[in-house]
Amino acid sequence: xxxxxxxxxxxxxxxxxxxxxxxxxxxxxxxxxxxxxxxxxxxxxxxxxxxxxxxxxxxxxxxxxxxxxxxxxxxxxxxxxxxxxxxxxxxxxxxxxxxxxxxxxxxxxxxxxxxxxxxxxxxxxxxxxxxxxxxxxxxxxxxxxxxxxxxxxxxxxxxxxxxxxxxxxxxxxxxxxxxxxxxxxxxxxxxxxxxxxxxxxxxxxxxxxxxxxxxxxxxxxxxxxxxxxxxxxxxxxxxxxxxxxxxxxxxxxxxxxxxxxxxxxxxxxxxxxxxxxxxxxxxxxxxxxxxxxxxx
Numbered sequence: 001x002x003x004x005x006x007x008x009x010x011x012x013x014x015x016x017x018x019x020x021x022x023x024x025x026x027x028x029x030x031x032x033x034x035x036x037x038x039x040x041x042x043x044x045x046x047x048x049x050x051x052x053x054x055x056x057x058x059x060x061x062x063x064x065x066x067x068x069x070x071x072x073x074x075x076x077x078x079x080x081x082x083x084x085x086x087x088x089x090x091x092x093x094x095x096x097x098x099x100x101x102x103x104x105x106x107x108x109x110x111x112x113x114x115x116x117x118x119x120x121x122x123x124x125x126x127x128x129x130x131x132x133x134x135x136x137x138x139x140x141x142x143x144x145x146x147x148x149x150x151x152x153x154x155x156x157x158x159x160x161x162x163x164x165x166x167x168x169x170x171x172x173x174x175x176x177x178x179x180x181x182x183x184x185x186x187x188x189x190x191x192x193x194x195x196x197x198x199x200x201x202x203x204x205x206x207x208x209x210x211x212x213x214x215x216x217x218x219x220x221x222x223x224x225x226x227x228x229x230x231x232x233x234x235x236x237x238x239x240x241x242x243x244x245x246x247x248x249x250x251x252x253x254x255x256x257x258x259x260x261x262x263x264x265x266x267x268x269x270x271x272x273x274x275x276x277x278x279x280x281x282x283x284x285x286x287x288x289x290x291x292x293x294x295x296x
Contacts, residue, residue, distance in 0.1 A: 040081055082176040083132060085156070086283065090271035091120060092180055093153050100183065123274035130278045133172050136161045143216040145171070145290065146199035147258060149265035150191035150223075154180050156268040157199035159206065160286045164216070171286040177202050178268050190240060192223035196230060196255075222258035230255060 015021035074091050077084070094113055103109065109117065136142060145160040156178025162171045177198050181191055199219055207213055221227055234242045258265075267283050277283065 036080065081174075082178065083173065084127065084277070085176055085178050086267040086270075086272040086277060086280075087120070087127075087274055089154050089178060089180075089268065090116070090273070093271065096153075096180060096183075119273060126274045126278065132284070135172065136174065137163045137165075140215060141165045142214060143218065144174075144203060144214045145286065146203060146217065146219045147265045147286075148192070148195040148199045148219065148221045149258070149269055150181075150188060150195045151266075151269040152181060152188060152191075154178050154269040155191045155195040155198070156265065157195055157202055158265050158268060159199070159202055160290070162286075162290070171290055173284050173286070175202065175206065176268055189223055189225040189229075192221060192226040193229055193241065196221055196226055219255045220258040221255065224257075227255055227257070 010022065012022040015024065074088065074095065077088055079085070079088065094116060098109065098113060101110075108114075141164050143162045143164050145162060146157055147160065148157045149155070156176060158176040159174040160171050161174050179194075179198070196219065203214070203217065229237055229241045267280060272280065272283075282288075
């Protein structure tokens with residue numbers, strides 16, 4: 001008769017009040033990811049290359065209309081600066097829609113969702129020819145413009161750099177960040193307020209990783225309600241507003257009205273297709289009024 005084997009299992013996270021856990025005693029190695037992002041931020045020029053996925057043709061045909069293929073497409077992107085967020089946000093919205101509709105991993109996608117997913121996947125090769133100018137200039141001679149916006153599906157902020165010497169009107173996208181709107185419905189003004197928090201957080205991250213400090217910063221928002229929340233007395237507002245205005249109040253004196261018509265941050269919150277991204281001058285270089293007005 002074979003003796004039963006015994007396996008001893010340790011709970012590494014368990015600890016007593018007077019003794020640390022085994023996980024606390026482990027030596028923590030270096031975190032390389034922030035260093036990689038900081039290196040990318042220091043690039044003067046950048047080319048983006050999409051490497052075609054090595055999924056077999058038979059596997060693609062068998063799973064091309066299933067929900068797990070949307071997740072696979074999202075996992076193929078590594079874009080720490082968010083330069084291609086208008087593309088990724090569409091895929092994330094599609095993935096969220098399939099989850100909300102109750103579609104399982106191995107179920108076929110609805111025809112409308114499958115059509116959008118196929119278009120996104122087939123146009124990814126258009127990203128190979130995109131050339132991104134990355135020059136920022138000296139920190140004491142650059143104005144940072146934080147453009148914040150929100151839609152019912154996502155909210156985000158973009159950082160643009162504009163040199164202030166020789167009346168230059170060259171504006172370049174530095175980085176951006178966006179988040180999907182919560183599944184639980186949140187009013188649009190509150191999402192706009194959350195967008196005004198992402199901008200300062202992203203700027204602080206940029207300054208910390210590049211060891212620079214920008215003296216002139218302008219925060220732009222097209223929401224009158226969000227601007228009134230940031231500039232007004234916090235005791236007048238509800239707890240949600242009080243807890244989500246701490247970062248933007250530092251820029252309340254330079255907070256400005258973003259034009260209501262379609263602008264570059266709309267691409268960040270509503271998305272676009274890969275074939276259209278390279279020609280979006282408003283995305284890579286900001287709005288025309290920002291480049292044509294030397295007094296801003």
